[in-house]
Each structure stands twice: as structure tokens, then as C-alpha cells.
Amino acid sequence: MEIQKEKTNPFTNIKHIIAVMSGKGGVGKSSVTSLMGVALNNKGYKVGILDADITGPSIPKVFGVNQKRAVGMENEIMPVKTASGIKIMSINLLIDQEDAPVVWRGPLIANMVKQFYTDVLWGDLEYLLIDLPPGTGDVPLTIMQSLEIDGIIVVSTPQDLAKLIVTKSINMAKMMGIPILGIIENMSYFQCPDCGKQHSVFGNSGIETIVKEMDIPLIGKIPIDPELTSLSDEGKIELYEKINYTFGEAFGIQIEKV
Ligand code: ADP
Structure with a gap:
């Protein structure tokens, strides 16, 4: 059964959608x-x-815009802009109390996420990045089925890489016919600030072998970095400078519409 893809409002023009799972x-x-x-x-x-x-939204906080509120128009919603001009939409920008739990069931959440796509005035975007909920539940499934996603990036840590949960995510994307742009190993190692030696805190995952077996690219490895934790906590992730070595190369790749 072919599921109808959602369309955006006339004021929005998005070139590429990349989902992160x-x-x-x-x-x-x-x-x-x-x-x-x-x-x-x-x-x-x-x-x-x-x-x-939706149940664990953290994007507004790391950009320090969690005190702002998305403004509703008649039928559409304006996203919130970060200090450097990234547009953000999150449930936390709509509810009064940031720490109130969202006690909705899957289908309702999935609908809300679809509306974040159809009813938000994104304007012209080259990239819309979607921070999916973890796992392979209702919401990731609905998004993969109903939005025109160009590619998926999978994030894993060394410990859970060899486990079935990561393979499940990858297989879900494959079943949906969405290209997997690659996998990122986060918290991959810790580099000693004094001697420069890299320590595999969580053991060596053997990611190089795993990606070969699964036939997906390895985008990069991100070390455990206390600076990233503290900048995220302070809402200043835009000031983190050690990012381009990881993502610069990956996004040199031109992502074509499927
Ligand atoms: P998820 O979205 O998978 O639930 P988060 O991105 O919210 O995970 O990260 C969980 C916590 O770990 C956050 O406090 C974040 O700042 C921290 N964190 C994530 N990656 C790193 C890293 N490479 N180094 C240090 N802290 C990290």
C-alpha cells in the first residue's frame, strides 16, 4: 500500500530532509x-x-531557546530561531511548563510531528534535520512513511553497536527504502588532555568491521568531550568548535532526492 506523503504549507520549501535515529x-x-x-x-x-x-525533547535547551515560545498564526506556527539563525520546532516551544510530561499515546504524538512538518512556516531550507525518538516505534515509523526523507543517520555508542537495537533501526530504514547516509559512533573514546592518548572507555566496538558487514558508511567517531556536555547544559552548543572535522566531510556529499 502506497502511503500518501505529507505536503508542506505554500510558504515552505525544503530541499533535503535528513532524519537522525x-x-x-x-x-x-x-x-x-x-x-x-x-x-x-x-x-x-x-x-x-x-x-x-516528543517525550524527551532536548533541542531547545542545548540551543538556549527553551524560554522562547513558538508563535501561532491563524493556521501555521512560526519556528523559533537560535542565535546563529537555525530554525527550531519542538513541543517544548509550545507548552507552558518545560518539565510537564507529554502523556499522549503514539498516534497522537505522530500526528503532532506531522504537523510540525506541514504547519510550521519553515520558509526556504536547504536541510531539515529531524531528531527522531529513540527506537523503532510508532513515531519513527510514521515519519519514515509519511515524509519525503532523503536519508537517515544512525547514532550509536560503542556498547550498543553490536546489539540488535542498532541493527533493528538500520533494517527499519532499509525496509522503508530510505538510504542510510551512515553511522556515527558517539562517545567513541576519550582523549587524554595531558598526553593526547585515546582511551576506549567503553571498549573497542569494532565499528569498521560492522559497517563493512552491513554495507553502510561510517561517517565519523565523536569522542567523549566534557566541553560538549557543559556547552549543551548551558544552551551554547553553537559555540562548540570541534565539529567540522566530523561533519565537514560527511556533508561534502551531495544528497540527492530519491
Ligand atoms: P539522546 O538524544 O540520544 O537521548 P543526548 O544527545 O541528549 O542523547 O545526550 C545525552 C547526554 O550526553 C547529554 O547530556 C549530552 O550533553 C551528553 N553527550 C552526548 N554526546 C556527548 C559526547 N560526545 N561527549 C560528552 N557528552 C556527550
Whole structure:
């Protein structure tokens, strides 16, 4: 059965949609989505981030815009802009209380996410990045089925890389016929600030072998970096400068519409 793809409002023109997924929570999916947004924005692209992680939204916080509110027009909503001009839409920009839990079931959440695509005045964007909820549940499924996604990036940590959850995410994207742009190993190692030696805190994942077996590209490895944690906590992720070595190359690739 062919599912009808959603259309945006007439004021929106999005060239590429990239979704970021992970097998489980806490692996740095939102951090990677945000850093990708910053890297692309620094390169001069117009970027938007759609926070589809409705029950654990963290995008507004790392950009320090969690006190702002998205303004509703008659039928559409204006996204919130970050200091460097990235447009953001998240449930946290709509509700009064940032710490209120979203106690909705899957279909309702999936609908809200679709509206973040159809009803938000994104304007002209070269890249819309979608921070998916972790796992392979209702929301990632609906998004993959109903939005015109150009590619998926999978984020994993060394520990869960060999486990089934990551393979499941990859297989889901493959089943949906969406190209996997690659995998990012986050919290890959810790580099000693004194001696420069790299320590595999969580063990060596053997990611090079795994990506070969799965026939997907390895985009890069991101080390554990306390500076990234503190800048994220302070809402200043745009000031993190060590990003281009990871994402610069990956986004030199021209992503074609499928
Ligand atoms: P997810 O979106 O997968 O749930 P987050 O991106 O919210 O994960 O990251 C979880 C926590 O780990 C956050 O506090 C974040 O700042 C921190 N974090 C993520 N990646 C790194 C890293 N490479 N180095 C240090 N801290 C990180």
C-alpha cells in the first residue's frame, strides 16, 4: 500500500530532509542532530531542526531557546530561531511548563510531528534535520512513511553497536527504502588532555568491521568531550568548535532526492 506523503504549507520549501535515529536513548542522538545543524549552518546552508523526540525533547535547551515560545498564526506556527539563525520546532516551544510530561499515546504524538512538518512556516531550507525518538516505534515509523526523507543517520555508542537495537533501526530504514547516509559512533573514546592518548572507555566496538558487514558508511567517531556536555547544559552548543572535522566531510556529499 502506497502511503500518501505529507505536503508542506505554500510558504515552505525544503530541499533535503535528513532524519537522525538511534536504537536507544541517551546515546547522543539529539547532540549529533544539533551539531549537524550547526555544522551545516556554519557552511552557509539554511537549516531547520524538527524535534520529533516528543517525550524527551532536548533541542531547545542545548540551543538556549527553551524560554522562547513558538508563535501561532491563524493556521501555521512560526519556528523559533537560535542565535546563529537555525530554525527550531519542538513541543517544548509550545507548552507552558518545560518539565510537564507529554502523556499522549503514539498516534497522537505522530500526528503532532506531522504537523510540525506541514504547519510550521519553515520558509526556504536547504536541510531539515529531524531528531527522531529513540527506537523503532510508532513515531519513527510514521515519519519514515509519511515524509519525503532523503536519508537517515544512525547514532550509536560503542556498547550498543553490536546489539540488535542498532541493527533493528538500520533494517527499519532499509525496509522503508530510505538510504542510510551512515553511522556515527558517539562517545567513541576519550582523549587524554595531558598526553593526547585515546582511551576506549567503553571498549573497542569494532565499528569498521560492522559497517563493512552491513554495507553502510561510517561517517565519523565523536569522542567523549566534557566541553560538549557543559556547552549543551548551558544552551551554547553553537559555540562548540570541534565539529567540522566530523561533519565537514560527511556533508561534502551531495544528497540527492530519491
Ligand atoms: P539522546 O538524544 O540520544 O537521548 P543526548 O544527545 O541528549 O542523547 O545526550 C545525552 C547526554 O550526553 C547529554 O547530556 C549530552 O550533553 C551528553 N553527550 C552526548 N554526546 C556527548 C559526547 N560526545 N561527549 C560528552 N557528552 C556527550
